[in-house]
Amino acid sequence: xxxxxxxxxxxxxxxxxxxxxxxxxxxxxxxxxxxxxxxxxxxxxxxxxxxxxxxxxxxxxxxxxxxxxxxxxxxxxxxxxxxxxxxxxxxxxxxxxxxxxxxxxxxxxxxxxxxxxxxxxxxxxxxxxxxxxxxxxxxxxxxxxxxxxxxxxxxxxxxxxxxxxxxxxxxxxxxxxxxxxxxxxxxxxxxxxxxxxxxxxxxxxxxxxxxxxxxxxxxxxxxxxxxxxxxxxxxxxxx
Amino acid sequence: xxxxxxxxxxxxxxxxxxxxxxxxxxxxxxxxxxxxxxxxxxxxxxxxxxxxxxxxxxxxxxxxxxxxxxxxxxxxxxxxxxxxxxxxxxxxxxxxxxxxxxxxxxxxxxxxxxxxxxxxxxxxxxxxxxxxxxxxxxxxxxxxxxxxxxxxxxxxxxxxxxxxxxxxxxxxxxxxxxxxxxxxxxxxxxxxxxxxxxxxxxxxxxxxxxxxxxxxxxxxxxxxxxxxxxxxxxxxxxxxxxxxxxxxxxxxxxxxxxxxxxxxxxxxxxxxxxxxxxxxxxxxxxxxxxxxxxxxxxxxxxxxxxxxxxxxxxxxxxx
Numbered sequence: 001x002x003x004x005x006x007x008x009x010x011x012x013x014x015x016x017x018x019x020x021x022x023x024x025x026x027x028x029x030x031x032x033x034x035x036x037x038x039x040x041x042x043x044x045x046x047x048x049x050x051x052x053x054x055x056x057x058x059x060x061x062x063x064x065x066x067x068x069x070x071x072x073x074x075x076x077x078x079x080x081x082x083x084x085x086x087x088x089x090x091x092x093x094x095x096x097x098x099x100x101x102x103x104x105x106x107x108x109x110x111x112x113x114x115x116x117x118x119x120x121x122x123x124x125x126x127x128x129x130x131x132x133x134x135x136x137x138x139x140x141x142x143x144x145x146x147x148x149x150x151x152x153x154x155x156x157x158x159x160x161x162x163x164x165x166x167x168x169x170x171x172x173x174x175x176x177x178x179x180x181x182x183x184x185x186x187x188x189x190x191x192x193x194x195x196x197x198x199x200x201x202x203x204x205x206x207x208x209x210x211x212x213x214x215x216x217x218x219x220x221x222x223x224x225x226x227x228x229x230x231x232x233x234x235x236x237x238x239x
Numbered sequence: 240x241x242x243x244x245x246x247x248x249x250x251x252x253x254x255x256x257x258x259x260x261x262x263x264x265x266x267x268x269x270x271x272x273x274x275x276x277x278x279x280x281x282x283x284x285x286x287x288x289x290x291x292x293x294x295x296x297x298x299x300x301x302x303x304x305x306x307x308x309x310x311x312x313x314x315x316x317x318x319x320x321x322x323x324x325x326x327x328x329x330x331x332x333x334x335x336x337x338x339x340x341x342x343x344x345x346x347x348x349x350x351x352x353x354x355x356x357x358x359x360x361x362x363x364x365x366x367x368x369x370x371x372x373x374x375x376x377x378x379x380x381x382x383x384x385x386x387x388x389x390x391x392x393x394x395x396x397x398x399x400x401x402x403x404x405x406x407x408x409x410x411x412x413x414x415x416x417x418x419x420x421x422x423x424x425x426x427x428x429x430x431x432x433x434x435x436x437x438x439x440x441x442x443x444x445x446x447x448x449x450x451x452x453x454x455x456x457x458x459x460x461x462x463x464x465x466x467x468x469x470x471x472x473x474x475x476x477x478x479x480x481x482x483x484x485x486x487x488x489x490x491x492x493x494x495x496x497x498x499x500x501x502x503x504x505x506x507x508x509x510x511x512x513x514x515x516x517x518x519x520x521x522x523x524x525x526x527x528x529x530x531x532x533x534x535x536x537x538x539x540x541x542x543x544x545x546x547x548x549x550x551x552x553x554x555x556x557x558x
Contacts, residue, residue: 006339017327080323087287088340089312
């Protein structure tokens with residue numbers, strides 16, 4: 001069995017070893033439902049789509065993804081188990097990937113558990129299921145991007161609280177990049193900044209177009225932050 | 240099997256390990272001694288491949304830990320300081336996890352896990368989360384993890400720290416029992432331990448190697464080596480008589496009234512003192528030849544260079 005698979009399995013089961021995972025899932029489902037029905041006025045909108053549901057995801061993830069990611073490396077550093085893990089015959093790259101994948105799959109499970117929304121909208125009307133499927137994929141990719149930021153911030157500190165706050169702050173930047181055009185301004189700088197925004201790419205996917213560029217964008221963010229995670233771990237090992 | 244050449248670790252301006260060189264062969268149990276902050280843990284972390292040296296080389300079982308880390312790590316078992324583990328896992332799952340990461344096949348893993356559970360007496364706690372276990376059991380789980388793949392090289396950072404005397408004894412017996420076919424490095428600041436388990440002792444302070452000898456030779460450096468301690472009635476008269484024995488350099492009296500006659504270098508004073516007691520008919524309760532006091536040697540060596548145990552200069556205890 002490869003190292004990635006072994007560490008992935010351990011990490012994923014560690015999420016469910018404590019009640020925290022279940023609390024998280026309940027909060028995620030409650031919040032996404034509340035935002036959709038109450039703030040998004042889903043019933044009043046009279047549209048058979050999940051636009052209202054997905055439009056809150058960037059903001060929901062801004063707070064909830066750091067909560068999943070914060071323990072990823074901070075806890076290892078705090079308990080000292082990082083020293084155990086990295087003196088086993090495992091490469092740092094495999095460990096970083098395995099831990100990230102476990103968090104990403106966990107986020108995916110939370111997302112999949114919102115399936116009653118999909119059923120409901122199909123029961124009430126005739127939505128474009130292609131758009132909804134694309135939106136789910138986009139949402140999961142965006143969750144991965146937030147989690148990769150979280151992995152990097154978690155590697156920088158042994159305090160999970162600090163990891164959480166740092167992730168929210170960095171995540172906010174990536175959300176605001178996407179809103180920069182709303183505030184006006186033009187030119188290549190604004191264009192570039194907007195191009196880095198999570199919301200820009202997420203919205204484009206959730207229109208139902210699985211454009212390769214948007215997918216590549218999120219995968220590149222993930223790869224970039226995981227590479228940064230490795231650098232941070234190497235730099236901060238001695239602490 | 241372990242070669243260490245000019246190993247140096249620098250944290251900013253702080254020199255934690257300073258140009259350390261030594262080698263250790265199979266069958267040796269090397270005690271790694273030094274005051275807190277001496278660089279023991281840093282050295283062990285570099286040998287185990289956790290920290291990269293600033294300069295110098297570590298070779299484990301023929302593999303350079305920087306060039307071929309996977310092979311080197313496969314050849315060694317490591318117990319980090321404080322025996323960290325994944326607290327929410329049970330020892331059973333934890334050992335299976337370690338076995339998988341060490342790429343043991345199912346049958347080998349099962350038989351080895353059975354063996355180490357037996358060796359470390361983990362039967363009763365197999366299904367309890369590690370975080371709920373006592374310090375002694377946590378340490379045993381850590382050692383079980385380190386020896387699971389039956390490594391040629393075993394590195395144990397303070398394996399008995401914080402254990403009660405019975406547990407300490409168990410761990411020492413375990414180490415001695417494994418010593419035949421392995422190379423074991425044990426760091427400790429408990430000096431009695433060196434005698435109990437080690438065939439060789441290295442003393443470092445301020446990151447520098449200060450002594451590298453057998454425990455017996457280290458003790459021989461003591462001014463108490465070859466000294467004779469006794470307790471007698473009429474202490475003053477006995478003290479005066481002892482001082483006149485040839486070969487006796489000085490006689491010290493301790494608070495409890497016992498006397499220690501210190502020998503001049505190389506002089507054998509036990510027989511003459513014994514004869515003196517017979518002829519003078521002193522009433523003597525205890526009479527013992529001292530091998531030397533390890534703690535005194537340790538203090539002399541580590542203070543000699545003007546190195547104080549500066550744990551204050553240790554880098555980053557927190558973020």
